[in-house]
Amino acid sequence: MVKLESMGHERYESWLKASVKHYAEEKVQAGNVSAEEAMQVAEREFEQIMPEGLATLDTYLFNVKDEDCDQVVGSLWLKVRDEGKEMFIYGLEINEDARGKGYGKQTMQSLEAFVKQMGIPKISLHVFGYNEVAIKLYRSSGYVATNILMSKVL
Template sequence: MIALQPMDNKEFKAYLELSINDYASEHVRAGNWTEEEALTNATEQFNMLLPDGENSEGQKLFSIRDDEKEVGMIWLGLKPNNKGFIYDIRIWEDHQGHGYGKQAMQEIEAFGRELGLTSIGLHVFGHNTVARELYKKLGYVETDIVMDKAL
């Protein structure tokens, strides 16, 4: 069984460095940003959402642990009207395929219920079929679909 523990500063700094680069790359892959602008755009978005790092108001960043071993992280943002938004969930590569993602999603939903949230949303890039299937199995439904055609 996994546990969600508030991320400490060391964990946050390691997460931030990895995530900004990955987020920039995902937007380039999705065709949203050019390579030249991606890192700047990603950095700006993270700075806007997390101005005070892991202690930013309305943001809950957790390390996902199996016993004492860190297996990933999950970030829940608190929105108006008792809604939540999962900005990121990551299971570290050497721990993937063991059900940690599913367990973390169930734990963050339980945490959200304790806070009085009525729903939790998330974004997933269209090319991330593994994550899309997991979210569907957990009861998440597509509410908007954006499509693009390269010319």
């Protein structure tokens, strides 16, 4: 089983750098921005969402750890929104070498327990349309699409 452990400053900087880069790549792959502007857009969005880094109000950054071996297998980034009525998943990343071992599903279960304990009634997220693995994880965890944005490049 996994446990959610608060991310400290020692891991935050490397997480931030990797997460911004990954998000920029996803935005390009999804066709949202050009490769030339992706990093700037990603950096700006992260700054808007987390202006105080780890100290940003109502923001939670966790290391996802395998309890059996005490190894970090991923990360989880959450933010309370809508005056405490919603927890939003900004990022769930399972390390490449740990994928396919059930850590994503276990993380979703640990997340639900954490959010219930806080008394927040709803969890929401965004997933890029091309990310079938993530979509499958979220659907299997009981999430349903509430909005679908579609595009066609001509």
